[in-house]
Amino acid sequence: MSEKSRLDEIKDELEALDINPTIFARKEIRALPEVLSENERIVYLVEGRNKLTNHHIILVATERRLIFVDKEFMYGLKVEDFSYDKVSSIQYEKSLMLASIDIHISDNILEIDNVGKYYAELFCEKVRDFMAQPKENFQIKSEPTVLDKLEQLGRLKESGILSEEEFTEQKRRLLDEPS
Template identity: 25%
Template sequence: MDVNVRPDIDAAAAKLNSAFGSKREIQRLPEVLWEGETVEMLATGVYGKGNGLVAMTSQRLIFLKHGIMSQQVEDFPYSRISSVQWSGGMLMGTLIVFASNNKAEIKQVPKDQGKILADALRARLAGSVPGAPAPAVAPAAPAPAGGDIASRLATLDQLRAAGAITDEEYRDRRTKILDSL
């Protein structure tokens, strides 16, 4: 799908099987993004009273419905999301987001998009849940072998690619790993 909005949005929109009913939302998405926020993944679905767009960004999960007469934006910062559930049917499914004592059900999400989105959200939450051990941090004991450093850097690259850590966390952890040489 060719939308020419912004490179990050265009890349995410290109992965949609169908953007039917959500082209207006894709065009309007930059208006609701925060400064420096990038779009990582998109999906379509029904939330509340209408069909719209689910956007997984670098900072939060957003549901956007942009109608002719009104606009609905619901956002879920990752720090407030406690868990995510995916329930898939034959073609469509429901993404359930539990955040700050709320339960948001986004229905009619295409099965393939929903499963990928739910998995990516879980990976993101696993890296940011307070009290959970943060993967790929420098161990208490210094790493003696160079191969260990390489594997730690590779793991760190995978975490960043999966969106489990931010670019800032990536740089900090990479510096710590390299400083341990």
């Protein structure tokens, strides 16, 4: 699947979840196809400001993990992700117009402010639901399928990392492997 169609798929997911990111989250949303795995689905997403860096970021909750995405012109793409079993607590605090979210991960506290009040509460509820699930629910498939490997090869070829000859050779090897 091309990045463009994956981005359209992500935008459709957000629309179905009634999430309408602002123009300030545009860079981070465009980076999601390279951050999310092919079958990973968004459960909820909020945007805000990282208190530490003062950068605009998005927080993405998927069925597998919690992801912080910061795409800045000068600093490039910064992605941090954590499985739900690493999150010890998540809380929000409302002010007059906005809210802040504090996420405790190991010995770290990640603080995000300038989050919409309603969205902060909903995001925290969604993450708490995943935190309450048994750890084995977060295990990712142990081995990628041949189809997954072929898709990865195709992306490497499209991006110019593999030549046509290298692609053909790797594809032949994959298809000749016993299942």
